[in-house]
Amino acid sequence: MSEVGRLARYLLIPRVAAPVLTLVALRADPPAVALLLGALSGLNLLALRFWTRLPHGRLHLLLDQVLALGVLGVVGSGTPMVLYLMASGVLAGLTYRARPVLVAGILTSLTYGGFLMLRAGYVPGEIDLHTTITLPALLLGAGPAGVAVRRLLVRQERTATQLWKLRRTHAVREERLRVARDLHDSLTKDLHGVWLLSRTLRAALERGDQDSVREAAGVIGETAQGLAGQSRMVIRGLRESGPAVGGLVEALHERAAGVSAGHQLAVEIQAHEVDLDDASRNVLLMVASEALHNVVKHARARTVTLTLAARADAVVLEIEDDGVGFAITPGFGPGHYGLLGMRERAARSGGEFAIRSAPGDGTRVRLTLPVRRSPVPARGEAFLHRARVSRA
Ligand SMILES: Nc1ncnc2c1ncn2[C@@H]1O[C@H](COP(=O)(O)OP(=O)(O)O)[C@@H](O)[C@H]1O
Ligand SMILES: [Mg+2]
Structure with a gap:
C-alpha cells in the first residue's frame, strides 16, 4: 500500500x-x-x-x-x-x-x-x-x-x-569498477609477467642455457594455470566473496615469489598471521600484489620490504622499496589504474591508503584496514615470520 x-x-x-x-x-x-x-x-x-x-x-x-x-x-x-x-x-x-x-x-x-x-x-x-x-x-x-x-x-x-534507481546504477558502476580493478590487479599484471618471462626464455634459448629454459617454461606454465583460475573467478565475480584457502602470510609469500620471479630483487617479508574476513584478506593480497608489481615494473629497486603488522583495531600493510621513486600526482596519471585501484579498495573497505615517494628516494605504500577480530599467533611463539626471497 x-x-x-x-x-x-x-x-x-x-x-x-x-x-x-x-x-x-x-x-x-x-x-x-x-x-x-x-x-x-x-x-x-x-x-x-x-x-x-x-x-x-x-x-x-x-x-x-x-x-x-x-x-x-x-x-x-x-x-x-x-x-x-x-x-x-x-x-x-x-x-x-x-x-x-x-x-x-x-x-x-x-x-x-x-x-x-x-x-x-x-x-x-x-x-x-x-x-x-x-x-x-x-x-x-x-x-x-x-x-x-x-x-x-x-x-x-x-x-x-x-x-x-540511482543507487542501482551506482551499484552496477561499483561492480564494473571492481571487475576492472580485479582484471588490472590480477590478469593484466600476470600477463605482463608472462611477457617478461617469454623474453627471459628467448634469451636463455639463445644462450643455450637448458636449465634456465626449463625453469622459465615451468614458471610460464604455472602462471598460465593461475591466470586461467583467476579469470574464472573474475568472470564469476566471486573474487571478493569466495572462501579463502590457506594462511594470509603463506599467500603473501606466494604472491611475492610470483611477482619477483626472474628479477634481481630481494623481497623481505615480515608478517603476522591475522585472522581476517575474506573480503579484507582479498584487499590486502590485491594491494600487496599490485604494489610489488609496481616495484618490479617501475622502481629498479634492489630490495623491497613487505610488512604486515596487526594492531588491536587494524592491520597495516607496508611495501617499501629502495628504488628510483617518483613524483606523486593527484590522480596518479591518466591510464594508470594500479595506485588508483589501491586507494579505491582501501576506501571501500573503510580503510586508508597512503603513499610516500620522491624521485631518487624510493617508494612506500601503506594500507590500513580496520578489523574486528584480534590477531592470532600463527604457531605458538613463532609470531613473527621472516622470509627472504632472493634471486641474485
Ligand atoms: N614503486 C614504484 N617506484 C617507482 N615508481 C612507481 C612505483 N609505483 C608506482 N610508480 C609510478 O606511478 C605510476 C602509476 O602506477 P600505477 O597506478 O600502478 O599504474 P601502472 O603501474 O599501470 O603504470 C607508474 O607508472 C610509475 O611511474
Ligand atoms: Mg601498477
Missing part, C-alpha cells in the same frame, strides 16, 4: 469513532439518528477493513459526506460529528483533485454555518469563537490540506523511486 493509502486508512479511525462518541453523547436519542450514526460507524469500520479493495474513484466518500452533513443537521454542530466531517475533508483531499475538494469544502462549511444559524441540535455557548470561526475554517481547510499532503507524499515516493 502506498503512503497516501496508509494515511487515508488512518483517517477512517476518527470516522469510526466520531459517530460512536456522538451516539454516547446523545444517549442514543432519537433512535432513528442513533441508527444512522451506528450505520455510519459500521460502514467506516468495513472501509477500514477492506480499504484496498474499495473502488479507486471512491464515490462513496461524497455520498457519505452528504449523509454525515444530514446527521450533523439533526445532532448539531457541537457534537463530535464535526471531527467526522473534518476527517472526510482530508480524506477527500487525499483522494480527489484539488478543485472538487475545494468546492466540497466550501459547501460543507456553508452547510455547517447554516446549521449554526438554525441552531439545530446541540450547539455549545452563545457566540462561541471555536464553533463560529475555528471549526468552519478547519472544515474549509481540511480538503486542501489533504491535497497538499497527497502531493507531498506522491513527490516523495517519486523521489524515493529515483533514488533507488
